[in-house]
Amino acid sequence: MxxxxxxxxxxxxxxxxVLIYLVPIVLMIVTSFRSPAGGGVFRDWSPFSFIxxxxxxxxxxxxxxxxxxxxxxxxxxxxxxxxxxxxLFVGTIVNMLAGFTFAYFDFRGSGVMFALLLITFMVxxxxxxxxxxxxxxxxNLVDTLAxxxxxTIANGFLVFMFRQFYRGIPRDLREAAMIDGASLFTxxxxxxxxxxxxxxxxxxxxxxISQWQALxxxxxxxxxxxxxxxxLALASLxxxxxxxxxxPVLAAxxxxxxxxxxxxxxxxxxxxxxxxxxxTRG
Amino acid sequence: xxNPVVTRPPTKVRSTKVPTSDGAARLSGNGPxxxxxxxxxxxxxxxxxxxxxxxxxxxxxxxLISLQPPLQASSGAIxxxxxxxxxxxxxxxxxxNSLIVTIVYAAATTILIIAVSVATAIALKTVTRGSGIYQLxxxxxxxxxxxxxxxxxQALFDPxxxxxxxxxxxxxxxxxxxxxxxxxxxxxxxxxxxxxxSGFWTLVFLSNLRTFSTEVFEAAAVDGSGPIRTFVSITFxxxxxxxxxxxxxLSTAGLVVFIPAQLLTQGGPGDATNFLMYQAAQDILRFGQxxxxxxxxxxxxxxxxxxxxxxxxxxxxxxA
Numbered sequence: 001m002x003x004x005x006x007x008x009x010x011x012x013x014x015x016x017x018v019l020i021y022l023v024p025i026v027l028m029i030v031t032s033f034r035s036p037a038g039g040g041v042f043r044d045w046s047p048f049s050f051i052x053x054x055x056x057x058x059x060x061x062x063x064x065x066x067x068x069x070x071x072x073x074x075x076x077x078x079x080x081x082x083x084x085x086x087x088l089f090v091g092t093i094v095n096m097l098a099g100f101t102f103a104y105f106d107f108r109g110s111g112v113m114f115a116l117l118l119i120t121f122m123v124x125x126x127x128x129x130x131x132x133x134x135x136x137x138x139x140n141l142v143d144t145l146a147x148x149x150x151x152t153i154a155n156g157f158l159v160f161m162f163r164q165f166y167r168g169i170p171r172d173l174r175e176a177a178m179i180d181g182a183s184l185f186t187x188x189x190x191x192x193x194x195x196x197x198x199x200x201x202x203x204x205x206x207x208x209i210s211q212w213q214a215l216x217x218x219x220x221x222x223x224x225x226x227x228x229x230x231x232l233a234l235a236s237l238x239x240x241x242x243x244x245x246x247x248p249v250l251a252a253x254x255x256x257x258x259x260x261x262x263x264x265x266x267x268x269x270x271x272x273x274x275x276x277x278x279x280t281r282g
Numbered sequence: 283x284x285n286p287v288v289t290r291p292p293t294k295v296r297s298t299k300v301p302t303s304d305g306a307a308r309l310s311g312n313g314p315x316x317x318x319x320x321x322x323x324x325x326x327x328x329x330x331x332x333x334x335x336x337x338x339x340x341x342x343x344x345x346l347i348s349l350q351p352p353l354q355a356s357s358g359a360i361x362x363x364x365x366x367x368x369x370x371x372x373x374x375x376x377x378x379n380s381l382i383v384t385i386v387y388a389a390a391t392t393i394l395i396i397a398v399s400v401a402t403a404i405a406l407k408t409v410t411r412g413s414g415i416y417q418l419x420x421x422x423x424x425x426x427x428x429x430x431x432x433x434x435x436q437a438l439f440d441p442x443x444x445x446x447x448x449x450x451x452x453x454x455x456x457x458x459x460x461x462x463x464x465x466x467x468x469x470x471x472x473x474x475x476x477x478x479x480s481g482f483w484t485l486v487f488l489s490n491l492r493t494f495s496t497e498v499f500e501a502a503a504v505d506g507s508g509p510i511r512t513f514v515s516i517t518f519x520x521x522x523x524x525x526x527x528x529x530x531x532l533s534t535a536g537l538v539v540f541i542p543a544q545l546l547t548q549g550g551p552g553d554a555t556n557f558l559m560y561q562a563a564q565d566i567l568r569f570g571q572x573x574x575x576x577x578x579x580x581x582x583x584x585x586x587x588x589x590x591x592x593x594x595x596x597x598x599x600x601x602a
Contacts, residue, residue: 007408101322120333235545250433
């Protein structure tokens with residue numbers, strides 16, 4: 001009897017939580033396909049009617065406007081893809097190499113450097129965006145994509161994650177390889193890299209998501225609309241909302257919601273495993 | 283002390299190798315010396331360089347600029363050292379208000395996100411079926427970018443056309459001002475943070491709960507421990523490490539909150555959501571006062587450090 005009531009309480013809580021997540025998202029997606037004619041896209045919201053969940057008059061005007069002549073959105077999409085791709089590839093390689101080094105070698109200063117690294121991942125990135133603007137002015141990189149890419153490549157958390165993992169790889173493996181005359185490069189490419197594939201995926205996802213979601217740094221260092229990334233384009237659309245322009249804003253929000261889900265979902269399993277493992281093992 | 287140890291069995295020395303003291307770079311675990319001593323340094327050079335230029339240098343730069351007199355700071359010249367910017371921060375009623383608003387936001391989001399996530403994680407561990415489907419939904423907010431979250435809830439909480447007021451009027455509750463109301467704006471932003479962060483932290487707490495053996499809980503049940511008693515004296519202490527992680531990360535993120543103020547409230551209505559980081563961004567981007575902006579950044583960094591240190595101290599205790 002008590003077990004059954006416990007189950008009921010747990011399920012009701014979970015259903016409530018799931019509804020609080022799903023209802024707004026579904027509502028936003030359906031409304032992004034609503035025709036503004038006949039009372040605006042929000043006409044079923046207030047007073048609320050359940051017809052709001054039904055796409056009864058599918059309309060693509062919002063989406064069409066996003067990709068129409070003169071819209072900043074297509075260029076912003078291209079910019080975001082460039083930024084994400086470079087960050088993801090370069091970032092995964094350099095962070096992996098650093099994590100590998102801290103696990104594979106003993107060298108003078110490694111303790112101090114590792115401690116410094118841990119401190120940098122305690123410093124929230126948002127806190128240093130404003131001084132980064134000054135650095136970018138000094139490097140003459142304001143209003144370039146490089147200003148958005150460079151500060152995000154090195155990631156103390158990822159270095160830490162790789163190092164923790166590589167420390168667990170038995171030393172016998174490298175000793176056997178060295179007896180066979182394998183070079184350091186071969187050992188990395190043939191042993192360490194293949195073993196850490198799930199972590200490479202995690203690293204790629206972490207870097208992708210961090211760039212995909214970035215708004216504060218782009219807002220501060222990017223100026224001309226040609227250099228805008230997606231979140232900045234979305235923010236500028238949102239900033240100029242008059243009631244009729246909600247269509248493209250909702251459409252853009254839906255696109256920005258769907259793309260990472262499609263790209264990231266297939267790899268989520270790896271991501272969850274290694275990320276959660278690293279964070280709770282301590 | 284009244285129990286002197288006379289003899290002790292000889293402890294076995296685990297490693298017979300003498301620890302190296304020449305400081306030469308070698309393979310870890312006292313492995314062979316490297317032929318080329320520079321290898322490890324070359325391999326960490328890229329990360330080291332990036333972190334030095336884009337994390338450590340900005341940090342030092344913020345301190346340096348914050349110590350310049352307001353006029354020199356905006357011209358970029360480094361001259362004397364003055365605490366004028368800090369004096370201004372701690373005497374200006376507007377900035378003090380920002381400090382309070384920021385701290386309230388950080389504390390409320392941290393506590394609520396942890397409460398919701400722990401409750402949901404325990405519910406997920408309790409249910410015997412359907413856990414996978416619930417978890418699938420909880421992953422969605424992880425990929426939601428902050429601007430998308432803001433736009434979503436801006437539309438829903440819109441005082442005149444939003445669905446929340448639409449539902450409220452249906453059940454006979456008068457329309458609320460939400461983010462346009464001085465008393466509710468901060469609450470709306472706190473709700474948005476709880477909504478967008480609880481999914482991820484639920485999964486973290488769940489993965490931690492899964493590492494506990496069920497025997498402890500069964501034993502407690504046999505001894506007649508009710509759900510509340512079990513939570514207080516077993517689950518909560520076992521989760522301590524993850525709770526510490528969550529509260530440090532969340533309070534830090536709360537202290538540097540910027541995006542909802544930038545996109546939705548512009549710090550208002552009045553100055554109800556004028557967070558410190560929003561104020562700093564305004565100072566540098568609109569008012570051209572880098573001295574003040576960087577002083578706020580320094581104060582925030584100090585605050586983050588203190589809050590993290592206090593939490594580590596409070597939660598560490600016995601097991602260390």
